[in-house]
Every structure is written in structure tokens, then in C-alpha cells.
Amino acid sequence: xxxxxxxxxxxxxxxxxxxxxxxxxxxxxxxxxxxxxxxxxxxxxxxxxxxxxxxxxxxxxxxxxxxxxxxxxxxxxxxxxxxxxxxxxxxxxxxxxxxxxxxxxxxxxxxxxxxxxxxxxxxxxxxxxxxxxxxxxxxxxxxxxxxxxx
Numbered sequence: 001x002x003x004x005x006x007x008x009x010x011x012x013x014x015x016x017x018x019x020x021x022x023x024x025x026x027x028x029x030x031x032x033x034x035x036x037x038x039x040x041x042x043x044x045x046x047x048x049x050x051x052x053x054x055x056x057x058x059x060x061x062x063x064x065x066x067x068x069x070x071x072x073x074x075x076x077x078x079x080x081x082x083x084x085x086x087x088x089x090x091x092x093x094x095x096x097x098x099x100x101x102x103x104x105x106x107x108x109x110x111x112x113x114x115x116x117x118x119x120x121x122x123x124x125x126x127x128x129x130x131x132x133x134x135x136x137x138x139x140x141x142x143x144x145x146x147x148x149x150x
Contacts, residue, residue, distance in 0.1 A: 005086060007052045007065045008078070011035055013087070015078040017099050028070045029059055029107035031078075033114055036061040037098050040144035042091065043137050049091055054140075056124045056133045060114035064132075119143060 014034055018026045042049040054061035069077075087095075102110065114121050120139040127133075 005050055007035070007050050007063045008069055010038070010050055011063075011066050011069075012078045014038065014095060014099070015075065017095060018103070019079075021099055021103060023099060023103045025107065026075060027107055028067075028075055029111055030105075031070075031075055032062050032066060033060060033107070033110035034098060034102060035063055035066065036114065037102065038095055039063075040140050041094050041098065041148065043141045044144035044148055045090075045094075047091070048137075049087075053137065054135045055131075056121055056128065056135060057131050060111045061121050061135055 011031055015026060015031060018031075018034075036054055039049060039054065050063075052063050052065055055064055056062075057067070105113075113119075116122065120135045120143050123139055124133050124135050
């Protein structure tokens with residue numbers, strides 16, 4: 001199924017939900033990791049919430065369009081985006097759950113978690129010497145399927 005949700009639109013929605021839930025310290029790394037977790041859980045449920053795939057970067061999985069946007073603007077500027085989202089109730093529920101579980105995690109803790117041995121980031125990084133490699137959905141799906149089962 002082709003989604004009409006852009007990465008930036010999803011980031012804006014997640015940022016707004018974080019504000020609503022009084023999540024502290026919502027910076028670039030934290031928003032990237034929240035999107036990655038949301039993406040991973042959706043992939044594990046055979047749903048492509050966005051078309052963009054995460055890439056391997058120094059501080060973990062990153063969505064390049066969000067990286068580019070934040071480098072030119074700021075995380076707070078996500079509030080200024082107007083994006084016509086079309087999220088299902090299931091997708092909204094996953095977003096709410098991820099924010100609730102991760103709201104007290106620091107950006108550093110989320111980054112360390114995404115680097116764990118055997119994670120999709122770790123597997124791709126071990127196979128490549130350059131940053132920016134795409135993280136395959138099958139690795140992400142297997143990893144998050146195992147997390148969901150726990």
C-alpha cells in the first residue's frame with residue numbers, strides 16, 4: 001500500500017504529540033529515533049507508514065529528509081509544517097504507545113539502544129565502511145518483530 005504520509009509530516013505529527021504529552025528535550029536525535037521505532041513497529045506489522053527508508057549514520061538510524069530539514073531549520077520548526085496526513089487508528093495508536101514508552105529516555109539512551117549489537121544499524125554498519133547506507137526493511141522487520149514478541 002502506498003502511503004501519502006511524508007517523513008516530515010510524520011515527524012511533525014510525532015513532535016506535536018510529544019509537546020502534548022510534555023515530553024522534555026525533543027531534539028534532532030530523539031525525534032529521529034522515535035520515528036525509527038515507529039517505522040520499525042509498523043514494518044513488523046507489514047505496514048509502510050512512510051516510503052522513506054532509514055539510513056545508517058554515526059548516531060544511529062536516520063531519515064535523510066528529516067536530517068536535511070533540521071540541518072536547515074530546527075526541530076521546533078516542525079510545528080510550522082502543514083502536511084496532509086492520512087494516519088490510520090492503528091498507526092496513531094503505535095505513535096502514542098512509542099511516545100509513552102520512550103518519553104523519559106534521553107536522546108543518548110535511544111541512540112545507544114539503536115546501536116546495540118545485532119540491531120539493524122549494527123548489522124549494516126558491520127558490512128559497510130561508509131555512512132548513508134540504507135537499512136533494509138527485512139532486517140528492521142525481523143528485529144522489531146522480536147521486540148514486539150517480548
